[in-house]
Structures are given as structure tokens and as C-alpha cells.
Amino acid sequence: MQITREADYAVRCVMYLAAAAGRPAPVGEIADAQGMSTPFTAKILQKLVNAGIAASRRGIKGGFVLGKAPSETTLLEVIEAVQGPLALNVCVVDKKNCDRSSHCSVHPVWMEVQADMKKKLGSYTFERLLKGKPH
Amino acid sequence: MQITREADYAVRCVMYLAAAAGRPAPVGEIADAQGMSTPFTAKILQKLVNAGIAASRRGIKGGFVLGKAPSETTLLEVIEAVQGPLALNVCVVDKKNCDRSSHCSVHPVWMEVQADMKKKLGSYTFERLLKGKPH
DNA sequence: TCAAAATAGGATAAAATTACTCCTGATTTG
DNA sequence: CAAATCAGGAGTAATTTTATCCTATTTTGA
Numbered sequence: 001m002q003i004t005r006e007a008d009y010a011v012r013c014v015m016y017l018a019a020a021a022g023r024p025a026p027v028g029e030i031a032d033a034q035g036m037s038t039p040f041t042a043k044i045l046q047k048l049v050n051a052g053i054a055a056s057r058r059g060i061k062g063g064f065v066l067g068k069a070p071s072e073t074t075l076l077e078v079i080e081a082v083q084g085p086l087a088l089n090v091c092v093v094d095k096k097n098c099d100r101s102s103h104c105s106v107h108p109v110w111m112e113v114q115a116d117m118k119k120k121l122g123s124y125t126f127e128r129l130l131k132g133k134p135h
Numbered sequence: 136m137q138i139t140r141e142a143d144y145a146v147r148c149v150m151y152l153a154a155a156a157g158r159p160a161p162v163g164e165i166a167d168a169q170g171m172s173t174p175f176t177a178k179i180l181q182k183l184v185n186a187g188i189a190a191s192r193r194g195i196k197g198g199f200v201l202g203k204a205p206s207e208t209t210l211l212e213v214i215e216a217v218q219g220p221l222a223l224n225v226c227v228v229d230k231k232n233c234d235r236s237s238h239c240s241v242h243p244v245w246m247e248v249q250a251d252m253k254k255k256l257g258s259y260t261f262e263r264l265l266k267g268k269p270h
Numbered sequence: 271t272c273a274a275a276a277t278a279g280g281a282t283a284a285a286a287t288t289a290c291t292c293c294t295g296a297t298t299t300g
Numbered sequence: 301c302a303a304a305t306c307a308g309g310a311g312t313a314a315t316t317t318t319a320t321c322c323t324a325t326t327t328t329g330a
Contacts, residue, residue: 001138001214003224004317011241026276040319046278059327060275075244079136089138105267106146109210113255120248132240139288161305175290181307194298195304 003079009036010044010082011075017054018070018126024063044082051081070130076121086121088114138214144171145179145217146210152189153205153261159198179217186216205265211256221256223249 012034031041045064048054055067089110091098147169166176180199183189190202215221224245226233
């Protein structure tokens with residue numbers, strides 16, 4: 001029921017890039033700053049680039065920057081970029097996984113709770129998160 | 136981010152017992168009715184008994200019944216009985232798992248989303264679920 | 271132009287968790 | 301006492317998570 005560590009790290013990466021405000025940050029810098037392993041962080045950043053959340057520049061002076069404004073990126077997007085669509089149960093991913101979906105009174109509850117979660121996580125942009133930063 | 140299959144099965148068990156309305160149902164019957172494996176279902180029922188959600192009677196004519204009224208058991212309780220306390224991230228389980236909790240602006244978001252989820256899942260009793268049953 | 275710094279991506283490996291099974295023992299009923 | 305049933309510990313298989321490593325490829329600047 002937890003988000004994966006990968007997703008947690010991805011959020012930290014985006015927070016870092018948002019704070020860096022356009023200056024390209026190489027993997028090593030991001031990983032060190034957040035206490036994450038460099039190769040694993042590299043993989044995560046790759047996924048963020050593929051999702052359009054981050055952008056990369058190769059070569060000396062290269063690194064990663066945000067692919068969109070912090071106000072345009074939400075927690076939900078980042079989580080889904082690394083761990084795929086948020087789903088509370090197999091039957092919510094695909095009804096084929098559960099032949100009971102059609103006559104199961106619990107199914108709509110998973111759907112409802114999942115929709116609530118997505119809505120809330122989708123409402124937190126990184127602009128909002130950055131402003132709320134205590135220190 | 137999904138509930139485990141164990142938790143899904145546990146919910147089905149409780150639904151079945153609620154529908155059985157006090158008649159003791161042996162593991163084999165429950166497992167067969169829900170298309171689950173018998174030994175695995177037995178393990179899950181054991182956890183439900185330990186959590187007070189179900190009760191058991193040994194011997195011939197024995198089986199499982201609910202330990203409380205359907206109106207007194209919620210989805211949240213059943214899920215937590217088998218997979219432990221619901222938590223969205225390691226840092227929400229225990230702040231010791233994350234030395235960033237104190238200065239991390241994402242931490243309160245995990246807490247908020249988690250609280251919402253618990254509240255909603257806690258609002259669904261099995262009495263309510265049973266009534267909403269289409270067929 | 272070439273060396274250094276950086277990302278890209280595929281393959282692989284270790285660890286943890288999930289999803290089970292099996293066996294032996296204890297209890298209850300008739 | 302025999303049959304049916306749960307209790308619980310130990311063990312196993314499969315899957316997912318959490319990484320690492322290696323070989324490109326790109327970019328910059330001396």
C-alpha cells in the first residue's frame with residue numbers, strides 16, 4: 001500500500017530540480033544532496049525525462065532540469081511516471097483481473113478511494129510544495 | 136500502492152461470513168465459493184480471528200463466523216488486520232525511517248492523503264457493503 | 271580534434287516481499 | 301474414539317523492488 005522508494009526518490013529529485021531553478025544539476029549532485037545512490041537516481045531521472053517531467057543535457061556542464069514549470073507538475077504525475085498508474089487493487093487496474101467486478105459491491109469503493117487519492121495528489125503542484133517548505 | 140491479494144481475500148472472506156449470517160462456514164467452503172486456495176484462506180482467516188473480526192469453532196460442524204456485527208466491522212479494519220497499519224510511505228510509518236521528515240514539505244501531504252484514505256475506508260462497514268450488493 | 275564530463279539504455283543481480291503449501295498438533299462432536 | 305475441523309510454525313516459489321554495471325552517445329572547451 002506504500003509508494004515505492006523509487007517514487008519517493010523521484011519526488012525528491014523533482015523537488016531538488018525545482019529548487020535549482022533552471023540550473024542543470026548532474027545526477028551525482030542530486031543523489032548526494034538527497035542521500036540516494038547515484039546509479040539508481042540516474043535510472044529514476046531517465047524515467048522522469050521520458051515522462052516529460054525533467055529534461056536532460058549531456059556533456060560537460062550538462063545535467064537535469066525541469067521539463068515543465070513547477071506549477072505544471074503534480075505529485076501524482078511524478079509518482080505515476082515511475083511506478084505506473086496508481087491503482088488500489090488489481091480489479092481496478094483491469095476488470096479482467098477479477099471476474100467478480102460486475103457483481104462485487106466492494107469494487108466501487110476501491111474506485112472511489114482511488115479517485116479521491118488521485119484528485120488530492122493531483123492538486124499538489126511542486127510550486128505549492130516549494131512554497132510550503134518550512135526551512 | 137495496491138492492497139495485497141491477502142487483503143483482497145480477507146475482504147471477500149468477511150463478505151462471505153456476513154452473508155452467511157451466523158452459520159459457521161468451514162474454510163473449504165469459503166475458499167471454494169470465492170475461488171481462493173484453501174490453505175491460504177485458512178491463514179487469512181486465522182489473522183481475522185486474531186484481530187477479533189472473525190471467530191472460529193473447531194470440530195465437526197465447526198467453521199468461521201463473524202466476531203462482531205457487520206455494522207461494527209469496516210473495510211479499514213479488515214485490511215489492517217492482514218497487512219498491518221495502512222501507510223503511504225516509510226516516513227509516515229515511523230519518522231525514524233526518514234531524517235528529512237522534520238524539514239520536508241511533502242511529508243504532510245502523505246499524512247493528509249493517508250488520513251483521507253483511512254477515514255473513507257473506515258466509513259465502509261460490511262453492513263453498508265452488503266446492502267449495496269447488486270446481485 | 272580529442273579528452274573529459276555527462277546522460278542513455280540494456281542486462282543483470284541481490285534483497286525483500288508476496289503468495290502460497292505442508293505438516294503436526296489441538297479441539298469438538300457424535 | 302474417529303472424523304472433521306481449526307491453530308500455528310516452518311518452509312518454498314514467484315514476483316517485485318532496489319539497485320549495479322557496462323557500453324554507447326553527446327557535448328563542451330582547451
